[in-house]
Each structure stands twice: as structure tokens, then as C-alpha cells.
Amino acid sequence: MKYRMDVAIPTPKEWVEIILNNFDEFLIDHADNERKASAMGMSFIAKYPDRTKMIPALIDHALEELEHFKGVYKIMDERGIAFPHKIGEDKYAQELVKLARSGREDRFMDRLLIASVIETRGMEKFRMIEEALEPGELKDFYKEIWISEARHGDLFIELALMYFDQNEVMERLKYFNEQESLIMNKLPLRPAMH
Numbered sequence: 001m002k003y004r005m006d007v008a009i010p011t012p013k014e015w016v017e018i019i020l021n022n023f024d025e026f027l028i029d030h031a032d033n034e035r036k037a038s039a040m041g042m043s044f045i046a047k048y049p050d051r052t053k054m055i056p057a058l059i060d061h062a063l064e065e066l067e068h069f070k071g072v073y074k075i076m077d078e079r080g081i082a083f084p085h086k087i088g089e090d091k092y093a094q095e096l097v098k099l100a101r102s103g104r105e106d107r108f109m110d111r112l113l114i115a116s117v118i119e120t121r122g123m124e125k126f127r128m129i130e131e132a133l134e135p136g137e138l139k140d141f142y143k144e145i146w147i148s149e150a151r152h153g154d155l156f157i158e159l160a161l162m163y164f165d166q167n168e169v170m171e172r173l174k175y176f177n178e179q180e181s182l183i184m185n186k187l188p189l190r191p192a193m194h
């Protein structure tokens, strides 16, 4: 079932042109984001180990993100691209996390919903890339990725609904959906996910 909320402000078309013109640089950032996505899912288990009902879905999620990482890393490797000595900070994710409320329960809900909006933006952007690419292996790869990220956008809301009231979840999701677009819009366009 579709729970995710479509991005409030779409990514400008210029972004995808920047990506296509700097694809090698983008791959490094994409790979790193997949690695972080896998770790992010697992961090819910580290922080809320007593929420056993969500653990199987989070394990599947982490494995899927790790598969994405493996896939992107393979493309990097084939192109002879290596990770740099240091990878820059992700201002986008940092700004979003700043909006999470404190308090164990409120924070839990907010972090799940932030995960959903990040996944949904990922879906939107990977889809733009897929649509801009010529037919071939790379296009197929990005299609697989965006379909998977769309599911993840729903997954984190499904998890929130396991533990919280639906109206409260949807109201809070609307807030993060709007804030996410404002944060995204403030950041300069560059050959990176965010």
C-alpha cells in the first residue's frame, strides 16, 4: 500500500543534467548514501531493541540497501573510481534530523518519518536519472533502485503505524514532507544525491 507522501517540491531538471555530466563523481556519493541507508535502518534496532515486531523488516531493508551499495560499488570499480580519502558531510540529512523531537517515543516516530521522506526523495531522484539515461544496463539498474526506494518510503511509515496513531503519524509526515522540500531547496545543486 502507498503510504508515502510525494515530494512537496520536485527536484529541478538542472539537477539531473549536473548528474549526467559528472556521473563518476555522483557514483561516489550514491554509493556512500546506500551504505548509510543500510546503517540507518540497523540503527533503529540498536536504539530500540525492544521493538521486536519491526526487526525482520529492518533486516530486509538493511540487506537491500547493502545490495544497492554492492551494485553501485561494482559500477565504480568497473569504471576505476575509488572512494576519496574523506567523504563530505550530508547537510541535508543533518538538517532533517535536527527537526526530530527529543523524548524517546517522539524521537522514534520522527526518525522513522524522516527515513521515509529521505527514501521518497531518493526514489524521485533515481527515477529522474533512470528516465534521462539511454537504454542499457545502467538505466535498468537505476530503475531497480527507484522501485526499491519507493517501497522503502512506504516501509518506514508502515513501521510508524505499528506503534503510533495513524492521524498523528500522517500529520507529522506532512510536516516532514514540507520541511524536507524547504531544506532541499536551500542547498546548492551539485553532482550528489543531496
Ligand SMILES: [Fe+2]
Binding pocket: 034, 037, 064, 065, 068, 149
Ligand atoms: Fe537504496
Ligand SMILES: [Fe+2]
Binding pocket: 037, 065, 119, 122, 148, 149, 152
Ligand atoms: Fe532505500
